[in-house]
Structures are given as C-alpha cells and as structure tokens.
Amino acid sequence: MTDMTENKAQIVKPKVSRDDWIMRIAMIAIGILLVVGIILPLFTMLSKSFENDDGAFVGLANYIEFFATPALFNSIFNSLYIAIIASVVVLSVSFMYAYALTRTCMPFKWFFKLIALIPLLTPSLLSGISLVYWFGNQGVAKDMLMGESIYGPIGVVIGSSYWVFPHALMIIITALSIADARLYEAADALRTSKIKTFFTVTLPGAKYGLISAAFVVFTLVFTDFGVPKVIGGNFNVLATDIYKQVIGQQNFQMGAVVSVVLLAPAVLAFVVDRIVQKKQVALLSAKAVVLIPKPDAKRDWFFFGFCLAIAAIIIGMIGMAQYAALVTFWPYNLELSLANYDFDLMDGGGWEAFYNSIEMSLYSAFFGTIIIFFGAYLVQKGRGFEIGRGIFQMIAIVPLAVPGMVLGLAYIFFFNAPWNGLGEMIYGTMAILVLVTITHFYTVCHLTSVTALQQMDNEFESVSASLKAPFYKTFGRVTVPVCSPAILDVSMYLFLNAMTTVSAVVFLYSSDTTLASVAVLNMDDAGDIAPAAAMAMMIAYTCICARIIHAISSYLMQRHFQAWRRR
Amino acid sequence: MSEKTYLKIDNVVKNFGDFTALNDVSMSVNEGEFVCFLGPSGCGKTTLLRAVAGLDIQTTGSINQAGLDISALPPSERDFGIVFQSYALFPNMTIRKNIAYGLENRKMPKPEIEKRVDELLDTIGLPDQGNKYPAQLSGGQQQRVALARAIATNPGLLLLDEPLSALDARVRTHLRHEIKSLQQKLGVTTIMVTHDQEEALTMADRIVVMNHGVIEQIGTPMEIYRHPTTAFVADFIGTMNFMEGEVIGDHKVNVGGCELSVKEDIDFKTGDRIHVAIRPEDIVAIEDGKRDDNGMHVTIKHLEFLGSFFRAELTGGPLGGNAIEADFSINLSRRIELAVGNEIEVRLPKKHIRLFPVEG
Incomplete structure (x- = not known):
C-alpha cells in the first residue's frame, strides 16, 4: 500500500495566476448575481406553493385545491388549446414566408423582411388592442366573424400568432438559408420532381429549425399574458390566472401553484429543444455550397401574393392601433387629434411611465450588456476551473425556460420576504425592474455572446499570455472590438425587450416606477383603450428609433472596422 | 547550438478523462536546438507542446526550463513565444501594433518599441507593410508577422504549432527555409509540432517521432530515416x-x-x-x-x-x-x-x- 502511493507520480497542481484569480472572482460574482436573480426566487416560489397563508407547510394541499377547482384546472386545457392552434398557424405561415424570402426570386424581399419584424417592436398587448378595434363590439370588421366573438380563443389565437410570427420566422429563415446547393443539383441530375425534391431535400434540411420554431412558438403563446389579458374576455389561461390570483385575489399561494403548472411544460419544451439544437450543430458543420434560387415566374408571383397578404395583415394590425390612437372618440367622433396622447389625464402613470420605461430600458441595455458579455467571455475563455464554468453555463441557460409571469411572481416571494434585507433595499425601485429584465432575457444574450466569442480564435488568449498581456488588456483591445457587432445586437435586444415586456414587471412596479407597457395594460383595464393604443404606439416609435440608431451605428462601426474586416 | 540542456521533460503524463494523451514522456532539448515533434494526428505532439507552454498543464510529471521547474506555472509566468497554425493575429490591430503588443507589456519606452518593430519588420522582409491590417496580407506574410510577434520580446523558447500547415505548398517550402535560417541566426531554442515529415526532415536538428502518446524514437533526421528503430517510424517516415x-x-x-x-x-x-x-x-x-x-x-x-x-x-x-x-x-x-x-x-x-x- 505504501509502495503504491510512493510510486504513484504526484499530480501537478497548476498554479493559479493573478489573471485566473481575477477572472474566477468576476465569474463567481456574476454567477451569484444570476443565483440571486433566478435560482433563489424560483426556489422560494416553489416552496411557497407548498405553504398556506400563514407560511406553514401543507404539502400538496394547494395543488389538490388547484386540480379540484374546475375554473383553474380548465385553464390548462385553454392554454394548451390556443398554444397548439397558434403553433400550427404560425409555423405554416412563417415557413411559407421564410421560404419566399430564401428560396424564391420574388421582388421586394427587403420590404417583406422589414415588415415581418414590426411585431417585435410593440408589446404583445398591442395586437389585442388592435383586434378590439377591428373585430370588437364596435369594431369596423365585426361582421367578418359571422356572429362569433373576438373576445375569447379566436382573438387570443390571432393576436398571439401576430406577435410570435417574427420569432418563428427568424429561426426558419436561418434553417432554410443553410441549404446545400449540391443536394439540389444532385436531385436535379437524378430527375427528381420538384415536389419530391421539396419533401426529400428541403423539408428534412429545415427539420431542426422547424422543431425549434415550434417549441419557441408553443412556449411563447402558452406562457403569454398580454394578449389573453386584453382580448381573452372570459377565456382563462394560466398566465392570466396567475395575475388574477395575485393582483385580484391576493392569493399568493395559488399564484405560486399556477406558476409551477405553467413552468412545467415550458421547462419540458425547453429541454427537448436543447436536445434538438445539439443535433443541429452537427448538421451545420458540413461545408455547403450556398444555394441561389433561380427565377420561376409562377412560383415567385404566388409567393409574392402570399407575402403581400401577410404584410397587409401586419400593417393592418399596427395601422389600426395607430389610427385608433389618433381618433378623438371612437366610434362617434372620428376626427383625428392627439387627445389620447394626453396620458397625464388618465390613470396608468401618465407620461412619467413612458420616461420610466426609457430609463429602465437604457439601464437594462447598458448594465445587461456589460454583465452578460463579460460573463460569457469568462465562461468561454477562462482557464481551468472547469466545474465553476460548467455550473455558470447551466445557470445562464435557465432563464430561457422561465416565463415572465413566473419570474415576476417569484421575485415578489423572494425580494418581498421579511427576512430578505437585500429585497428591502431594492423592492419597489428601478433596480429590481432592471434586475428582473436582465435576468428574464439573459439566455438569448448569453448565447449570442457565446456564439460571437466562439468564432474568435481561441489562441488569442494563449498568445496574449505568452506576451505577458493581462487578460483585461486583450479583452478590451481585441475581444470587445472584434465582437462589437454582437455586443451591439445584445444591447439592442435588451432595450427592445425592456421596452415591450409586461409579464415580469407587472408584479414589481411601484407608483414611482410605472412603466409604459404596464400603463398600456392598466389603461386598457380601465377602459381607456384609445390611450392604451396611443401608449403602445409610443413604445413602438421608441423601438423604431432605437432600431434606426442601431442600424446607423452598425453601419458606422462596419465602416470604421472595414479596413480589417475586408481585404 | 550547445550541449547544454535547456528544456527537460520528465515522465510527463496527460489524461483527458479516461483518455491518455501522453504516456510517460521524457526527453530533453539542448540550448539553441531546433526540435520537431512529428507524428500522425492524435499522437500527442500538440498536447506535449501545450504542456510545455502551460496552456494545458500535464497531469503528472515535471518540466524544467533553463534550470527552473515550470511544471505548474501558468503560461503568463513562463518564458516562451508561440506561433499557431491559425496565425492568431489580432485582426483589429495593424501589423506594427501586433508586433509591438508584447513589447508594450514590458513597459519598454515608446521610441525603443518603434525601433524594435522596425527591426523585426526588416527581419521578416515586410518593412513597408507595418500599417496594414492582417486581413490585407497573404497567409505567408501573416505567418511571418506572427513569428515576428513571437520573437519580439526575445523569449528563451520558441514554440511553433503546425505553423506552415495552413499555407499552400510553394509558400510552405519557402517559409520553411526562412524560419530555419532565422532560428539559426537568433539561436533560439525552438520546438515545432508538425505532421509533415518533409518539414521535420528539412528543418529539425532532432526529430521526436510520437505515436499514441509515447515517443517512438528521437534522433537526427538522418538517423530517423536511415535507422528507424520501430516499424511505426519506418512506416511513417518515407x-x-x-x-x-x-x-x-x-x-x-x-x-x-x-x-x-x-x-x-x-x-x-x-x-x-x-x-x-x-x-x-x-x-x-x-x-x-x-x-x-x-x-x-x-x-x-x-x-x-x-x-x-x-x-x-x-x-x-x-x-x-x-x-x-x-x-x-x-x-x-x-x-x-x-x-x-x-x-x-x-x-x-x-x-x-x-x-x-x-x-x-
């Protein structure tokens, strides 16, 4: 025994350099922020669902009550029902739209691409409001529904389909753009019919993209709060139930139970999607020849007509919201005025809410980008400390699976708890809104950063170390400039989402920190639908401006860096 | 080249999980010597180089450089310059800035840095290209810049990780010669990893043939070619x-x-x-x-x-x-x-x- 240990060569324990220490400490700091921002709140919420009003442990009693109350229990089916229908609708439409953009030679592609992104610039509430004006009790096209009411599943499906459309579209466009032209040439050479080529080459190639899009759409609709809140009427879904239980009845325990029920399928969809996406990576690595579509008049005009129809619907949605916002008093006085923009006269927070929103979005974009990108860098380029990096990577993925409503409620439980000193400091302030927003949208930004960092030569860090450059010098002088397009994208994503999000912040704002999106919700709730539309449009204008600034700065940056990007 | 041992590798083992990438490797490199690690892909040659650099520290075993035990040191505390197959030039910096990067970290005064960069640009035969960006140069030129950056601070050890593999045949032959004569001029102890036997035969003072994580044979190019001691070496070379x-x-x-x-x-x-x-x-x-x-x-x-x-x-x-x-x-x-x-x-x-x- 002693012989054995003596013979066994000693394992080299690498010396941890100063850089390594700084990086590890920084990573742990961001990791703790994530734990506080997502893990602890979720955990608190989970334990709340097993407690009664007084905080005593009651086991599954709350769950039994949930499943025994038909009004609550039925919401599961309602949520599933609209999520499935909306998924089918959105997937078919966005597949055709993406196909038109990537595989045909139809004219005005740039226009259709631009239009398709409009729903990203508005809160999901806007589509609900717009539908009220189109098909509501005093709607202009009410008769088209042939007696059916828009307040219910029909409205929820249409409204949801509208706002999740660009999310699905972007994924499918990516899937369709990686086609290998050689496969089509081979199919052609073998005299395969176009239909057969479509089913044997095109569809299998886009398979993973479609599955991924399906999960995204399903999860977004299943957990969405804005659309069913505005247009759902008496049609209850899980997300609105949480709101009603918490805000309406102050029944926090039941809110926690519904949250867990809402979280379960979202987590399931998320896990399956992760597995599917892992497979797609293998597919992408093959070196492909880019497919350039050839003109085909019949096909091109068919898809042009299709895209035109979809574009018309999108413009109709946002156009109606804009029109309604400008009409003085619908439907009696159709004269245009800015009366509805006089937010200070209505409940909901007034102009202050709008400025708060901008402030909150800027903070979220600024701090969020710094924290998330730096965190991704530490995980991706750190040396050693594999366990710590692995754990960080796992925690960073969690927020994607957590619906905004659930996160918001979890924050109440955690930060408003009497034992939580930190909560006392930030509860009801701008800080908690910024924290919840950064956390809520963490994962997509993290993955974008990781992708950008992965495209950078790993040897930069090795070379820097051999040249005795501290890591932060290379980070500042090489990593950040080279990744600047991705960094800009991340900050834009955070800003737009912070402007439009309702779900997480609806539980956390205080009278001093009302947000524009919450104001839309509250004004709509109070029956001030036109001002709600006007406020939603204010958000849209802001997002459009941000987009334009983003485009200009991207362009300028590209020109500035052109020297080293191109030959 | 002297007979003085500069780098000594003793019983180095590197495990990646269950996989043993290096199995009890021992060897030494003399001062000023040009040594090639040669072997098929997956033989452990790059792993050994990365262990020497401290980029992937060995599981067990020791490495001594210039009489100093560097086994556990992070790369930033070791003395080496490195050139990778991918060049790894900072794309957003000019050639001058790239070469000067390591010098700046030594707190060298600015005029001296400028002088040293000019000197290096001359050495690699690119005196007028200093203000261009890496993407504006050809692959061979970029690799020369990477070499200049690596030797700028006069490191005691130069590590070359498949430096020529990304270049086309003609440039490769030319650069092979250039690297070798530069190495001789500077007298810097050099280790190059390659899977190309011709490269190893023409450049190295000594070749270390590796396979499956062990050293098959160490010897001069002539010895390796004429008197292979194992069937693997006989088959792999020529x-x-x-x-x-x-x-x-x-x-x-x-x-x-x-x-x-x-x-x-x-x-x-x-x-x-x-x-x-x-x-x-x-x-x-x-x-x-x-x-x-x-x-x-x-x-x-x-x-x-x-x-x-x-x-x-x-x-x-x-x-x-x-x-x-x-x-x-x-x-x-x-x-x-x-x-x-x-x-x-x-x-x-x-x-x-x-x-x-x-x-x-």
Missing part, C-alpha cells in the same frame, strides 16, 4: 516495403518461400516471426548479371510515373505472392526497358534490409 517472414538461421530470413540474407544482427532467434523491411529506393536493378546480395528475377506488375522517377510494383519469382515497391531512376529507364509485364533482375542489398518484431 516509404517502406514490409513483408512478413521468419528467421531461419544466422542472418537468414525466409519471406514467403524466398530466402534473404540480412546484415542486421538484432537478437532474433531462429523461428521468430518478423517484419522484413526495405525502402523502394534501396532496391537496385541488376545490370551486370551478378545475382549476389539477394538478387532475384521478378516481374513488373504495375508502373507509376512520378516525374523524376518510376515506382514499380514487383512480384513473382522468389517473391511469390508478395509484392514490393521499387524506385527506378529515369536514367535507368533509358538503359532497361521498364514496362508492365517485363521481367527484370533486382537486388535487395542486405545492408538496407531492416527487421522488426511482429507485434502481439
């Missing part, structure tokens, strides 16, 4: 004919019924199964009619024209079913008619025949 046979007596082997005399006296016993190996270029066509020194009558089964010589596949005669490759010069082809189906006389000189044990 071309080698292998035939299975049996020892039938003192300096006599039997290969598929054909009796050959061998010179090599390694301790094989009569009856041992062995690999009999000979390089194609060592097989000689008999023109004087003397059938001594393993002379035999064979048939040309296949003939390949390779520009400066012919490679013939020989069979029949005493070879029986065995087929061996032989290289014949163009000159010879003018004297003897080389054509598929022709019968010729060849000699397998016994001094060139090598024997290796059959594994297992």
Whole structure:
C-alpha cells in the first residue's frame, strides 16, 4: 500500500495566476448575481406553493385545491388549446414566408423582411388592442366573424400568432438559408420532381429549425399574458390566472401553484429543444455550397401574393392601433387629434411611465450588456476551473425556460420576504425592474455572446499570455472590438425587450416606477383603450428609433472596422 | 547550438478523462536546438507542446526550463513565444501594433518599441507593410508577422504549432527555409509540432517521432530515416516495403518461400516471426548479371510515373505472392526497358534490409 502511493507520480497542481484569480472572482460574482436573480426566487416560489397563508407547510394541499377547482384546472386545457392552434398557424405561415424570402426570386424581399419584424417592436398587448378595434363590439370588421366573438380563443389565437410570427420566422429563415446547393443539383441530375425534391431535400434540411420554431412558438403563446389579458374576455389561461390570483385575489399561494403548472411544460419544451439544437450543430458543420434560387415566374408571383397578404395583415394590425390612437372618440367622433396622447389625464402613470420605461430600458441595455458579455467571455475563455464554468453555463441557460409571469411572481416571494434585507433595499425601485429584465432575457444574450466569442480564435488568449498581456488588456483591445457587432445586437435586444415586456414587471412596479407597457395594460383595464393604443404606439416609435440608431451605428462601426474586416 | 540542456521533460503524463494523451514522456532539448515533434494526428505532439507552454498543464510529471521547474506555472509566468497554425493575429490591430503588443507589456519606452518593430519588420522582409491590417496580407506574410510577434520580446523558447500547415505548398517550402535560417541566426531554442515529415526532415536538428502518446524514437533526421528503430517510424517516415517472414538461421530470413540474407544482427532467434523491411529506393536493378546480395528475377506488375522517377510494383519469382515497391531512376529507364509485364533482375542489398518484431 505504501509502495503504491510512493510510486504513484504526484499530480501537478497548476498554479493559479493573478489573471485566473481575477477572472474566477468576476465569474463567481456574476454567477451569484444570476443565483440571486433566478435560482433563489424560483426556489422560494416553489416552496411557497407548498405553504398556506400563514407560511406553514401543507404539502400538496394547494395543488389538490388547484386540480379540484374546475375554473383553474380548465385553464390548462385553454392554454394548451390556443398554444397548439397558434403553433400550427404560425409555423405554416412563417415557413411559407421564410421560404419566399430564401428560396424564391420574388421582388421586394427587403420590404417583406422589414415588415415581418414590426411585431417585435410593440408589446404583445398591442395586437389585442388592435383586434378590439377591428373585430370588437364596435369594431369596423365585426361582421367578418359571422356572429362569433373576438373576445375569447379566436382573438387570443390571432393576436398571439401576430406577435410570435417574427420569432418563428427568424429561426426558419436561418434553417432554410443553410441549404446545400449540391443536394439540389444532385436531385436535379437524378430527375427528381420538384415536389419530391421539396419533401426529400428541403423539408428534412429545415427539420431542426422547424422543431425549434415550434417549441419557441408553443412556449411563447402558452406562457403569454398580454394578449389573453386584453382580448381573452372570459377565456382563462394560466398566465392570466396567475395575475388574477395575485393582483385580484391576493392569493399568493395559488399564484405560486399556477406558476409551477405553467413552468412545467415550458421547462419540458425547453429541454427537448436543447436536445434538438445539439443535433443541429452537427448538421451545420458540413461545408455547403450556398444555394441561389433561380427565377420561376409562377412560383415567385404566388409567393409574392402570399407575402403581400401577410404584410397587409401586419400593417393592418399596427395601422389600426395607430389610427385608433389618433381618433378623438371612437366610434362617434372620428376626427383625428392627439387627445389620447394626453396620458397625464388618465390613470396608468401618465407620461412619467413612458420616461420610466426609457430609463429602465437604457439601464437594462447598458448594465445587461456589460454583465452578460463579460460573463460569457469568462465562461468561454477562462482557464481551468472547469466545474465553476460548467455550473455558470447551466445557470445562464435557465432563464430561457422561465416565463415572465413566473419570474415576476417569484421575485415578489423572494425580494418581498421579511427576512430578505437585500429585497428591502431594492423592492419597489428601478433596480429590481432592471434586475428582473436582465435576468428574464439573459439566455438569448448569453448565447449570442457565446456564439460571437466562439468564432474568435481561441489562441488569442494563449498568445496574449505568452506576451505577458493581462487578460483585461486583450479583452478590451481585441475581444470587445472584434465582437462589437454582437455586443451591439445584445444591447439592442435588451432595450427592445425592456421596452415591450409586461409579464415580469407587472408584479414589481411601484407608483414611482410605472412603466409604459404596464400603463398600456392598466389603461386598457380601465377602459381607456384609445390611450392604451396611443401608449403602445409610443413604445413602438421608441423601438423604431432605437432600431434606426442601431442600424446607423452598425453601419458606422462596419465602416470604421472595414479596413480589417475586408481585404 | 550547445550541449547544454535547456528544456527537460520528465515522465510527463496527460489524461483527458479516461483518455491518455501522453504516456510517460521524457526527453530533453539542448540550448539553441531546433526540435520537431512529428507524428500522425492524435499522437500527442500538440498536447506535449501545450504542456510545455502551460496552456494545458500535464497531469503528472515535471518540466524544467533553463534550470527552473515550470511544471505548474501558468503560461503568463513562463518564458516562451508561440506561433499557431491559425496565425492568431489580432485582426483589429495593424501589423506594427501586433508586433509591438508584447513589447508594450514590458513597459519598454515608446521610441525603443518603434525601433524594435522596425527591426523585426526588416527581419521578416515586410518593412513597408507595418500599417496594414492582417486581413490585407497573404497567409505567408501573416505567418511571418506572427513569428515576428513571437520573437519580439526575445523569449528563451520558441514554440511553433503546425505553423506552415495552413499555407499552400510553394509558400510552405519557402517559409520553411526562412524560419530555419532565422532560428539559426537568433539561436533560439525552438520546438515545432508538425505532421509533415518533409518539414521535420528539412528543418529539425532532432526529430521526436510520437505515436499514441509515447515517443517512438528521437534522433537526427538522418538517423530517423536511415535507422528507424520501430516499424511505426519506418512506416511513417518515407516509404517502406514490409513483408512478413521468419528467421531461419544466422542472418537468414525466409519471406514467403524466398530466402534473404540480412546484415542486421538484432537478437532474433531462429523461428521468430518478423517484419522484413526495405525502402523502394534501396532496391537496385541488376545490370551486370551478378545475382549476389539477394538478387532475384521478378516481374513488373504495375508502373507509376512520378516525374523524376518510376515506382514499380514487383512480384513473382522468389517473391511469390508478395509484392514490393521499387524506385527506378529515369536514367535507368533509358538503359532497361521498364514496362508492365517485363521481367527484370533486382537486388535487395542486405545492408538496407531492416527487421522488426511482429507485434502481439
């Protein structure tokens, strides 16, 4: 025994350099922020669902009550029902739209691409409001529904389909753009019919993209709060139930139970999607020849007509919201005025809410980008400390699976708890809104950063170390400039989402920190639908401006860096 | 080059989970020496280089550099310059800035940095390209810049990780020569990892042939080529004919019924199964009619024209079913008619025949 240990060569324990220490400490700091921002709140919420009003442990009693109350229990089916229908609708439409953009030679592609992104610039509430004006009790096209009411599943499906459309579209466009032209040439050479080529080459190639899009759409609709809140009427879904239980009845325990029920399928969809996406990576690595579509008049005009129809619907949605916002008093006085923009006269927070929103979005974009990108860098380029990096990577993925409503409620439980000193400091302030927003949208930004960092030569860090450059010098002088397009994208994503999000912040704002999106919700709730539309449009204008600034700065940056990007 | 040991690697083992990438590797590099780690992909040569650099520190074993135990040190505390296959030039910095990067970290005064960069730009033959960005240079030029950046701070050890693999053949040959003469001029101890035997043979003072995480042989290019000590080295470097046979007596082997005399006296016993190996270029066509020194009558089964010589596949005669490759010069082809189906006389000189044990 002693012989054995003596013979066994000693394992080299690498010396941890100063850089390594700084990086590890920084990573742990961001990791703790994530734990506080997502893990602890979720955990608190989970334990709340097993407690009664007084905080005593009651086991599954709350769950039994949930499943025994038909009004609550039925919401599961309602949520599933609209999520499935909306998924089918959105997937078919966005597949055709993406196909038109990537595989045909139809004219005005740039226009259709631009239009398709409009729903990203508005809160999901806007589509609900717009539908009220189109098909509501005093709607202009009410008769088209042939007696059916828009307040219910029909409205929820249409409204949801509208706002999740660009999310699905972007994924499918990516899937369709990686086609290998050689496969089509081979199919052609073998005299395969176009239909057969479509089913044997095109569809299998886009398979993973479609599955991924399906999960995204399903999860977004299943957990969405804005659309069913505005247009759902008496049609209850899980997300609105949480709101009603918490805000309406102050029944926090039941809110926690519904949250867990809402979280379960979202987590399931998320896990399956992760597995599917892992497979797609293998597919992408093959070196492909880019497919350039050839003109085909019949096909091109068919898809042009299709895209035109979809574009018309999108413009109709946002156009109606804009029109309604400008009409003085619908439907009696159709004269245009800015009366509805006089937010200070209505409940909901007034102009202050709008400025708060901008402030909150800027903070979220600024701090969020710094924290998330730096965190991704530490995980991706750190040396050693594999366990710590692995754990960080796992925690960073969690927020994607957590619906905004659930996160918001979890924050109440955690930060408003009497034992939580930190909560006392930030509860009801701008800080908690910024924290919840950064956390809520963490994962997509993290993955974008990781992708950008992965495209950078790993040897930069090795070379820097051999040249005795501290890591932060290379980070500042090489990593950040080279990744600047991705960094800009991340900050834009955070800003737009912070402007439009309702779900997480609806539980956390205080009278001093009302947000524009919450104001839309509250004004709509109070029956001030036109001002709600006007406020939603204010958000849209802001997002459009941000987009334009983003485009200009991207362009300028590209020109500035052109020297080293191109030959 | 001196005989003083500069780098000493002792019993280095590197495990990645269950996989052993380096299995008890020991060797040393002399001061000013140019050593190549050569081997097929996955043989552990890059792992060994990264252990020397501290980029992937070995599981067990020690590494000494200039008398200092550096086994556990992070790369930033070791003394080396490194060049990668991917160049790893900072894309957003000019050539000058790239080269100056390491100098700035030494707190060198600005005018001195400028002077040193000019000097290095001259050395690599790119005096006017300093203000360009890496993407504006060709691959070969970029690799020169990477080299300049690596030697800018006068490191004691230069590490080259497949520096030429990304370049096309012509540039590669040229740069091979340049790197070698620069290394000699600077006298910097250098380790280069490569899978290209020609690169290793032409550049290295000594070659370390590796396979499956162990060192197969260490020696000068000539030794490695002429006297491979294992079948793997014989096969990996150059071309080698292998035939299975049996020892039938003192300096006599039997290969598929054909009796050959061998010179090599390694301790094989009569009856041992062995690999009999000979390089194609060592097989000689008999023109004087003397059938001594393993002379035999064979048939040309296949003939390949390779520009400066012919490679013939020989069979029949005493070879029986065995087929061996032989290289014949163009000159010879003018004297003897080389054509598929022709019968010729060849000699397998016994001094060139090598024997290796059959594994297992």
